[in-house]
Amino acid sequence: MHLNYKTLETKKIALTDGSKLMIEALAQAGVDTFVAYPITPSNWMYKYGKERFPQFYAAPDEITTLQWMAGLSAAGRLPATSSAFPGIALMVESINMAFAMEVPMVIIITQRLGPSTGSATTGAQGDLAILKGIISGGYPVPVFSPASFEDMWELSEKAVKTAVKFRTPVFLLTSKEMVMYQKSFDLNRLKHIDKVERTIPEIKGEYKPYEANESMVPPFLPLGNDQHLTRITASTHDEYANIRKNDPEALANTKRLQDKFIKRIDELTTYDLDQQEGSKQLLITWGITADAARDAINKTRLDGKKVDLLVVKSLLPVNPKIYEMIDQYEEVIIAEENLTGQYKEILFGVRPLQKIKQVNKMGNMITPEEIIAVM
Numbered sequence: 569m570h571l572n573y574k575t576l577e578t579k580k581i582a583l584t585d586g587s588k589l590m591i592e593a594l595a596q597a598g599v600d601t602f603v604a605y606p607i608t609p610s611n612w613m614y615k616y617g618k619e620r621f622p623q624f625y626a627a628p629d630e631i632t633t634l635q636w637m638a639g640l641s642a643a644g645r646l647p648a649t650s651s652a653f654p655g656i657a658l659m660v661e662s663i664n665m666a667f668a669m670e671v672p673m674v675i676i677i678t679q680r681l682g683p684s685t686g687s688a689t690t691g692a693q694g695d696l697a698i699l700k701g702i703i704s705g706g707y708p709v710p711v712f713s714p715a716s717f718e719d720m721w722e723l724s725e726k727a728v729k730t731a732v733k734f735r736t737p738v739f740l741l742t743s744k745e746m747v748m749y750q751k752s753f754d755l756n757r758l759k760h761i762d763k764v765e766r767t768i769p770e771i772k773g774e775y776k777p778y779e780a781n782e783s784m785v786p787p788f789l790p791l792g793n794d795q796h797l798t799r800i801t802a803s804t805h806d807e808y809a810n811i812r813k814n815d816p817e818a819l820a821n822t823k824r825l826q827d828k829f830i831k832r833i834d835e836l837t838t839y840d841l842d843q844q845e846g847s848k849q850l851l852i853t854w855g856i857t858a859d860a861a862r863d864a865i866n867k868t869r870l871d872g873k874k875v876d877l878l879v880v881k882s883l884l885p886v887n888p889k890i891y892e893m894i895d896q897y898e899e900v901i902i903a904e905e906n907l908t909g910q911y912k913e914i915l916f917g918v919r920p921l922q923k924i925k926q927v928n929k930m931g932n933m934i935t936p937e938e939i940i941a942v943m
Contacts, residue, residue: 580755586720586747587612587650589758590740593724594648594674595620598732598764601647603627603636605655608688609744610678613650621648630655634662641671642800644790646732646766650676653695654685660702663737667703667825668802670778670786672731672738674724679743679855681931690931691744693855693905696883699739700914705822708829708885710734710836713741715858715879717753720746723838723881725761730836732764734828735785741883743856743905745933771796776807778821784828829885837887840879847874849943850897854880854911856933857903863936868943875943886914903927903939 591602591613602617603625604610618624623645627633630651637647651659656677666673677699681690699711710730714720723740731738769787775796780786786807789798799809804818812818829836842865853861858879865877878893894900894915900923902912909926916924925942927934 578756581752582755583750584717584753584755585612585750586714586717586742588616589717589720590676590714590724590742590747591616591620593721593761594728596761596763597725597728598766599646599648599674599728601625601637601640601645602649603633603640603647604649604651605630605633607652607655609680609691609748610650610652610676612748613676613678617648617650630658631662634659634666637673638662638666638669638671641666641673642669642791644766644793646672646728646764648674648676648728650678652678652680652688653682653698656695656698663702663709664704665802666737667707667709669800670735670788670825671800672735672788674727674731674738674740676740676742678747679741689744691856691905691933692930693743693857694907694910694930695741696906696910696914697908699741699884700910707826709737709739710829710882711739711741711884712838713855713881713883714746715840715853715855715881717751718757718759719881721758721761726838729764732766733785733835734832735788736829741855745856768793768795777809778805779807780824780828784824784831833885833887834889836882836885837889838881839890840877840881841893842877844869844874844876847876848898849873849875849901850878850894850899851875851901851903851939851943852878852880852894852911853903854883855904857905860934860936860939861903864939864943867936868940873943880911883911884914890915899923899925901925901927901939901942903934905929905934 601623602621605627606614681687681692712723714723727738803811806817907930
């Protein structure tokens, strides 16, 4: 093999892992505080977070992690954490609290084999279903899932900016192989990250902590600011943050927690669509399985068969545009590393559909050959 030294001069090759890329991207995007309890397979993010952020808090457990994050966010900090399913299970009540309070934060989930503690050193794609229903009442919460090293960088930035823009917890859903395994990577492939600008808005007249304008997101004043008295609550409340039950204003404010995502869903949506003219078959995947899907597509196309590939990176809430794309094809294959087909069930429910084929597996990553076998 002949090396092109002129090309090599433009590259910046490093041996790195997804954990380091995500932590660095979060820091550059504006996260200033990392709170975490160590858990496999998020160990590297705990280590890098301790070294990288201006503030780091080693929580005694996962419940405390989210409680601290909510308090820090309410006071004007921008926190992030990393965990796995057992930790997320303990955080659910506090995630709901942060969601209702409308305080920004980023939560990274490194998926591993379940149920329960399962296998801490075996990867999986089994936590999407819990995120679909993690907020009581079924309210949507943004979930991004990287499918490459570049995605881990860019979606981390998007998660931070989404958390601030929408005043919400945001999830980054990844897996063991993506965050722990090292590989040679050209750092020049990473895009520049602009730090999110957080300015305290100037409020003229009376301040209502939960009064939203056409953006459907109330202006954020941190607790302890010098302008106005600020109240933040997780109970059903009106625009003044007064606790109310069955009050029309309070119920409308609660409904806004859904509307701010659904009515602005295009701002959340991101995906890669690789098309060939005349293709009648679509392969859909997300996360770690995208590697096998890309290889399967390439091998299939070399054999002369036309198959398109959709890698979904914003899993929740589901944009109706996903259905519009699917409707263009005669046959759809959905590949994901879990037993039941969690993304398929989110899209279509549990009823079998003639048009939809599934590739599912647990305990090991899906191979390109297993995808090709159902094409």
